[in-house]
Amino acid sequence: MTAPGPTRRGPREPVGPVSGPLRVDPRTKDLTKRLQPGDIAVIDHDDLDQVSAFALVACSPAAVVNAAPSTTGAYPNRGPEILLDAGIPVVDMCGPEVMRLPEGTLAVVEGSELVVDGSVVARGVRLTPALVASQMQDARANLSAQIEAFSQNTMDYVRAERELLIDGIGLPELRTDLTGRYVLVVVRGYHYKEDLQTLRPFIREARPILIGVDGGADALLEQGLRPDLIVGDMDSVSDAGLTCGAELVVHAYRDGRAPGLERVQALGIEDAKVLPAPGTSEDIAMLLADDKGAELIVAVGTHATLVEFLDKGRQGMASTFLTRLRVGSKLVDAKGVSLLYRSRISSLSLLWLALAGLSALVAALLATPGGRAFFGVLAVRWDDVWAWIEGLF
Structure with a gap:
């Protein structure tokens, strides 16, 4: 697609x-x-x-x-x-x-x-x-070798990170309550702008908790939406995003090193949580929402295909595979929803809609005494205009 x-x-x-x-x-x-x-x-x-x-x-x-x-x-x-x-x-x-x-x-x-x-x-x-x-034709010929290497790398990581699926990861306490709430996880990936526009009625009506994954926080701000949580290593989110008032969870390496924490603290933010965990930041955001009791998780712009992972420079997708298994049916991927629901209303359809609305208005007016009086005056005025036109000839 x-x-x-x-x-x-x-x-x-x-x-x-x-x-x-x-x-x-x-x-x-x-x-x-x-x-x-x-x-x-x-x-x-x-x-x-x-x-x-x-x-x-x-x-x-x-x-x-x-x-x-x-x-x-x-x-x-x-x-x-x-x-x-x-x-x-x-x-x-x-x-x-x-x-x-x-x-x-x-x-x-x-x-x-x-x-x-x-x-x-x-x-x-x-x-x-x-x-x-x-170049694309040559690259497609090499794709089979990439698939083999990618699959092997994924299986190696599945063996190494199987505790992610069985035991989960230790998650910090948050001031944002996700229990029983809908959660929208936004990554600045494919289709994110179009899908956010399409999801506006859902956002307006369901009022979900908004989680920006790194630059996904800026994607929300661009749409006039303030994220409730920002999860990531904080390398691609703007200072405006970091200081917008959202709760911050800094994704760290397994050994606890968090390079993004220094930048966060330099902005005067002292209450950011640090979460050492394997996998990608978008995986961590989904696991966080799941563990904290979210009823539904809607993902925008996330990566789940071979080409998308190769685009990101990742050699395997084990953490994403395990995360989606763990989160299960509460995860709804909004990728490409804008393509499925893009408006295709023709000008003729709009004309018929306008005529139907006008007909309904006329019928409603004729059903009232005031409306009938209005149309009676209108008919008299039309007779006067028609008589004047005939008089010209």
């Missing part, structure tokens, strides 16, 4: 060179926080994933220059295709030296070259729709 995103303009090659100031960051998700329309994005991103590509497209850069290969051939990642579909030129495999270019430098992307002050500072491979299609 094709992920929704910015309007598809069709693969095309821009005419002539493009120019703009350089924005340089090895972490694409950090770069998109400051990338402005017309900038040239300089990234170092192997196998550019869908979420990162859509985030780049939303910033409307003049071009994307990648120090690394946007597709290594390990699996069929759609990031390069998404950028080209949006009409954004991509120069690939420019080498690590390009990451040392000064931020804000005015540069020109011309063909496969990056030019500064008339000198070529980097040269790579200009991606085209035909080249990307060929």
Whole structure:
């Protein structure tokens, strides 16, 4: 199923060179926080994933220059295709030296070259729709090897983490009461914007507890919703999200190390809980909701397929597999719900609906003395107008 995103303009090659100031960051998700329309994005991103590509497209850069290969051939990642579909030129495999270019430098992307002050500072491979299609075909041929390695890694982790399914994990006490409540777990993954919009009636009527997983907290804030809980290692949530008043649960390594705790405390937040646990932060959010007595867990933007896990750079999905077994039927995955329930009302249907409403209004007015008097006056006025028109001829 094709992920929704910015309007598809069709693969095309821009005419002539493009120019703009350089924005340089090895972490694409950090770069998109400051990338402005017309900038040239300089990234170092192997196998550019869908979420990162859509985030780049939303910033409307003049071009994307990648120090690394946007597709290594390990699996069929759609990031390069998404950028080209949006009409954004991509120069690939420019080498690590390009990451040392000064931020804000005015540069020109011309063909496969990056030019500064008339000198070529980097040269790579200009991606085209035909080249990307060929890379995807090769990557699909390698997918069977990825499936085998992924399955083996998953089984190894299942054996190592089977206590997660049997005994659960030690969860901290929370001030947020989840007992008997509906819970919405939001990850900034595929379809999250569209699905949150579609789920607005559910959010308005059920008033669920809102849990943002790292950047999912910002996804909620973008929709005008304040998260009740934020769960994660706190590396991709904004300062505004961390200080919005939500209760924080910092996901730590099994040995208790929590790199994100220092950032949280630097913002003056002293009551954050630390939770050492295996697995992903979205798994922890679901386990937390389940253990604290949630009646229903609705997941938005979570990862559950092979390509999604490879997009995230994960070599197995044991924790997700075990988590979904443990949570069971109370988990409802909202992934792609916007595609299923997207409105398809035609103009003719709207016209008939308007006529039906008008007919009902007329019938209601005719059933009252005041309404009948109104239509009687209207009929007299119409006779006067018609007589005037006849008098003109």
